[in-house]
Amino acid sequence: MGASRTRRPTIVDVAERAGVSKSTAARALAGSSNITEETRERVVKAAAAVGYERNHLAVGMRSGRSGMLGLVIPDIANPFWADVARGAQDRAARAGASLLVFSSDWDPKAEATHLQTLRRARVDGAIVNPVSDSFDDLDRFGMPCVFIGSSAERYPDVSSVGSDITQAVRLGLDHLVSKGHKAPALILGPKSRLARARFLRAVHEHFVERDLDPGVLAIEDGEYTVEGGREAMKRLLAQPRVGHLAVFAANDMMALGAMMAVRDAGLDCPRDVSILGFDGIPSGEFAWPGLTTVAKPGRDIGERAVEGLFDEIEHKPEHRRIYMPCRLIERGSLADLSVTTPRRVAGAGRN
Amino acid sequence: MGASRTRRPTIVDVAERAGVSKSTAARALAGSSNITEETRERVVKAAAAVGYERNHLAVGMRSGRSGMLGLVIPDIANPFWADVARGAQDRAARAGASLLVFSSDWDPKAEATHLQTLRRARVDGAIVNPVSDSFDDLDRFGMPCVFIGSSAERYPDVSSVGSDITQAVRLGLDHLVSKGHKAPALILGPKSRLARARFLRAVHEHFVERDLDPGVLAIEDGEYTVEGGREAMKRLLAQPRVGHLAVFAANDMMALGAMMAVRDAGLDCPRDVSILGFDGIPSGEFAWPGLTTVAKPGRDIGERAVEGLFDEIEHKPEHRRIYMPCRLIERGSLADLSVTTPRRVAGAGRN
DNA sequence: TTACGCTATGGGAACGTTACCGCCGCAAGG
DNA sequence: CCTTGCGGCGGTAACGTTCCCATAGCGTAA
Numbered sequence: 095m096g097a098s099r100t101r102r103p104t105i106v107d108v109a110e111r112a113g114v115s116k117s118t119a120a121r122a123l124a125g126s127s128n129i130t131e132e133t134r135e136r137v138v139k140a141a142a143a144v145g146y147e148r149n150h151l152a153v154g155m156r157s158g159r160s161g162m163l164g165l166v167i168p169d170i171a172n173p174f175w176a177d178v179a180r181g182a183q184d185r186a187a188r189a190g191a192s193l194l195v196f197s198s199d200w201d202p203k204a205e206a207t208h209l210q211t212l213r214r215a216r217v218d219g220a221i222v223n224p225v226s227d228s229f230d231d232l233d234r235f236g237m238p239c240v241f242i243g244s245s246a247e248r249y250p251d252v253s254s255v256g257s258d259i260t261q262a263v264r265l266g267l268d269h270l271v272s273k274g275h276k277a278p279a280l281i282l283g284p285k286s287r288l289a290r291a292r293f294l295r296a297v298h299e300h301f302v303e304r305d306l307d308p309g310v311l312a313i314e315d316g317e318y319t320v321e322g323g324r325e326a327m328k329r330l331l332a333q334p335r336v337g338h339l340a341v342f343a344a345n346d347m348m349a350l351g352a353m354m355a356v357r358d359a360g361l362d363c364p365r366d367v368s369i370l371g372f373d374g375i376p377s378g379e380f381a382w383p384g385l386t387t388v389a390k391p392g393r394d395i396g397e398r399a400v401e402g403l404f405d406e407i408e409h410k411p412e413h414r415r416i417y418m419p420c421r422l423i424e425r426g427s428l429a430d431l432s433v434t435t436p437r438r439v440a441g442a443g444r445n
Numbered sequence: 446m447g448a449s450r451t452r453r454p455t456i457v458d459v460a461e462r463a464g465v466s467k468s469t470a471a472r473a474l475a476g477s478s479n480i481t482e483e484t485r486e487r488v489v490k491a492a493a494a495v496g497y498e499r500n501h502l503a504v505g506m507r508s509g510r511s512g513m514l515g516l517v518i519p520d521i522a523n524p525f526w527a528d529v530a531r532g533a534q535d536r537a538a539r540a541g542a543s544l545l546v547f548s549s550d551w552d553p554k555a556e557a558t559h560l561q562t563l564r565r566a567r568v569d570g571a572i573v574n575p576v577s578d579s580f581d582d583l584d585r586f587g588m589p590c591v592f593i594g595s596s597a598e599r600y601p602d603v604s605s606v607g608s609d610i611t612q613a614v615r616l617g618l619d620h621l622v623s624k625g626h627k628a629p630a631l632i633l634g635p636k637s638r639l640a641r642a643r644f645l646r647a648v649h650e651h652f653v654e655r656d657l658d659p660g661v662l663a664i665e666d667g668e669y670t671v672e673g674g675r676e677a678m679k680r681l682l683a684q685p686r687v688g689h690l691a692v693f694a695a696n697d698m699m700a701l702g703a704m705m706a707v708r709d710a711g712l713d714c715p716r717d718v719s720i721l722g723f724d725g726i727p728s729g730e731f732a733w734p735g736l737t738t739v740a741k742p743g744r745d746i747g748e749r750a751v752e753g754l755f756d757e758i759e760h761k762p763e764h765r766r767i768y769m770p771c772r773l774i775e776r777g778s779l780a781d782l783s784v785t786t787p788r789r790v791a792g793a794g795r796n
Numbered sequence: 797t798t799a800c801g802c803t804a805t806g807g808g809a810a811c812g813t814t815a816c817c818g819c820c821g822c823a824a825g826g
Numbered sequence: 827c828c829t830t831g832c833g834g835c836g837g838t839a840a841c842g843t844t845c846c847c848a849t850a851g852c853g854t855a856a
Binding site: 118129130157 | 803805806807808810811812813818
C-alpha cells in the first residue's frame with residue numbers, strides 16, 4: 095500500500111503549497127471572512143492537490159467539541175434497538191456527527207464501563223437507555239445526556255424520548271377488548287426495570303376506567319428475550335384456566351417466544367391462545383400467525399433523541415420529555431371472540 | 446446539573462493536587478516505570494479525588510492513534526449486519542477501542558461519504574462491506590482496511606473476512622439433493638454485486654461435479670430485501686413448471702419475502718414450494734414454517750474482522766483472506782421428496 | 797501631505813497529553 | 827574523598843487546529 099507510509103498532510107502542508115501562512119489557510123478552508131477570493135481559491139486548490147483532510151481530533155481538542163455522540167442501548171442485535179440506532183445514526187450523520195454505539199446487555203456494570211469510555215472519548219453527549227435504576231451521582235455523567243425509555247421518569251433533570259406507554263397500552267387493551275378479550279394475562283420484564291412499572295400502571299388505569307379489578311390479572315415475568323417469553327408462557331399455560339387465553343407481552347421478542355411455547359404445548363395460536371406484542375419488529379410479520387402488536391416508532395425515537403441531545407449540548411434550556419405515539423399493527427395472532435364461532439384468522443396480512 | 450459548568454479536570458489538576466509535575470503524574474497514571482510506589486499512589490488518589498478522566502482526543506493527537514475503528518455496512522437494521530456489528534463492537538471494546546458504525550444502504554455515494562467521515566475522525570482503521578465495485582484509488586482509503594464479504598476478491602492487497610460461500614453453497618445444495626430437489630431455482634442479488642457472481646460460480650461448480658448442466662437453472666434477481674425476494678418469487682411462480690418447486694435464496698430476507706409470495710399465491714410452503722435461505726437471521730426461526738437456511742457466523746465475522754484490522758494497523762504483514770464456515774439450520778421450509786408420499790414437515794424445530 | 801481607518805495576512809498561543817532530555821541526589825566503588 | 831551510575835523527577839517540545847492580536851499595506855479624507 096506504498097503511500098500509507100507517508101505522513102498525512104496537515105494544514106501547514108497546504109499553507110506552504112499555497113504560499114501563505116497556516117492562519118490564512120485555516121481561514122480560507124473555514125470559508126470565513128476577510129479573505130481575498132484569489133487567495134481562498136489558491137488555498138482550496140492546494141488542499142485538494144495534497145489531499146488534505148481536516149483532523150477532527152485536533153479540531154475537537156481545540157474547540158472542546160469532538161463531533162461525536164454516544165449511544166448506549168441494551169443490544170444492537172435486537173431489531174427494535176437496531177432500528178433506534180439506525181435513526182440516531184442517520185440524524186447524527188445529517189448533522190455531520192458520528193455515533194459511537196455500545197451494547198450493555200442489560201448489565202449495569204457494562205453500562206458504566208461504556209459511559210466511561212464515552213466520557214474519555216470526549217463525546218459531545220450521550221443517548222442512553224438506562225439499565226441502572228439508580229445513578230448515584232448524575233453529575234458523574236459528565237456530559238449532556240438524553241435518556242431513551244421510561245426509566246427517565248426517575249430523573250427529572252434529564253431530557254428523555256420514549257414511546258407513549260399509556261397510549262400504547264390503551265391501544266393494545268382497547269383492541270383486545272374489541273376482540274372480546276377482557277382481561278389478558280401479562281408477560282412483563284424483570285421486576286427491577288422501571289419500564290415494567292410504567293406498563294403495569296397503564297394497564298391498571300385502563301382497568302379502573304372500565305370498573306374492573308386489576309387484581310384478576312395473571313402476570314408472569316421474564317427477561318426481555320425470546321427465551322424469557324417462552325418460559326413465562328410455559329408457566330402461564332401451566333396455570334388452570336377456563337376458555338381462551340389472551341396474552342399481552344411487553345416486548346415482541348417475548349411475544350414470539352410465547353408463540354413458540356404455545357406451539358410446544360401442542361396448542362394453536364390464535365385458536366387457543368391470543369398473543370399481542372409490543373415493539374413492532376419486522377420478525378413479527380414473518381411469524382405464523384403474523385404477530386399483532388403495538389408498534390413503537392423506533393427509528394423516530396432515535397432521531398428525536400439525537401435532536402434532543404443537540405438541544406442539550408447547545409444548552410437550549412427547554413429540556414424535554416417526549417412521548418412518541420405508537421400504532422397498532424393487526425396481523426393474525428388474535429382470535430376474534432366477539433363473533434359467535436371463534437375461528438382461525440386467515441391470511442398473514444401485511445399491515 | 447450544576448457541576449457541568451466547570452471545566453473537566455486535566456492531568457495538570459491532578460499533578461497540582463498531588464504536588465508533582467504533570468510528567469510525573471502522567472507516568473504514574475500510565476503505570477510506567479521509574480516511579481516511587483508512594484508517589485504513584487498519591488497521584489492515583491489525587492486523580493480519583495478530582496474525578497480525572499484521560500482525554501482520548503489529546504492522547505490520539507499526541508500518539509497518532511485515536512483508539513477508534515470504523516464499520517461501514519449496508520444496514521444496521523438488517524439482522525445479519527446487526528449481528529456482525531455486535532461482534533465487531535464486542536471485540537473492539539475488549540481491546541479498549543470504540544466503534545463508529547455507518548450504514549451505506551448499498552449506495553456507493555453514501556459509502557464514500559462515510560469513509561471520508563471516518564478518515565477525518567482519524568479512526569485507526571475501517572471495516573467495510575464494499576458496495577462500490579471499484580475504488581478508483583485504493584490508497585485513498587487513507588487508513589488500514591479490512592473488507593467483509595466476497596467483493597474483496599477484486600482487491601488482492603486488502604485483508605478480508607467473509608463466509609465460505611463455496612462451502613455454504615455446497616452445504617445447501619447437498620441438503621437440497623438429499624431431500625430430492627435436484628435443480629433448485631435461484632433468487633440472487635443484483636447483477637452489480639460481486640457476491641452474486643461468487644454464489645453463482647459455486648452453484649455451477651457443484652452442478653458440474655454432479656455432471657449436470659447449470660444451464661437448466663431458473664434464476665431471478667432482486668434487491669437484498671424482503672420486497673426484492675417477494676417480487677423475484679412472484680416472477681418465478683409465473684413461469685410454467687411441473688411438480689414441486691425448490692428455491693435457494695441468496696439471503697434470508699429474500700427467502701422470507703419469497704415465503705410471503707408463496708402464501709400470496711395461495712400456495713403452501715413446503716408442500717408446493719420448498720425454500721432454502723442464506724444468512725441465519727433469528728427471524729427465520731419464527732417464520733412458519735421455520736426457514737431452513739445456511740447460517741453465516743455473523744458475530745464471528747465481526748470479531749475476526751476487528752482482529753484482522755488490528756493486525757493491519759500494527760503492520761503485521763500477513764494480510765489475510767479468511768473464509769468462515771457456515772452451517773445448515775434445518776427447520777421446516779423444505780419438503781422431503783425422497784420419501785414416496787411428500788407430506789408437511791412437522792414442528793417448528795428449534796435448531 | 798499627513799493621519800486615520802480598514803482589510804488582508806502573519807505570528808503565536810493554547811487545547812491535554814506523552815516522550816525525550818537533563819538535572820539532582822544518593823549510594824557504591826576506586 | 828572523589829567519581830560514576832542510576833533512579834526519580836521536572837521542564838519542554840510536539841501532535842494539528844483555531845483564534846486573538848499585531849502589522850503591513852492601501853485608500854481616503856482633512
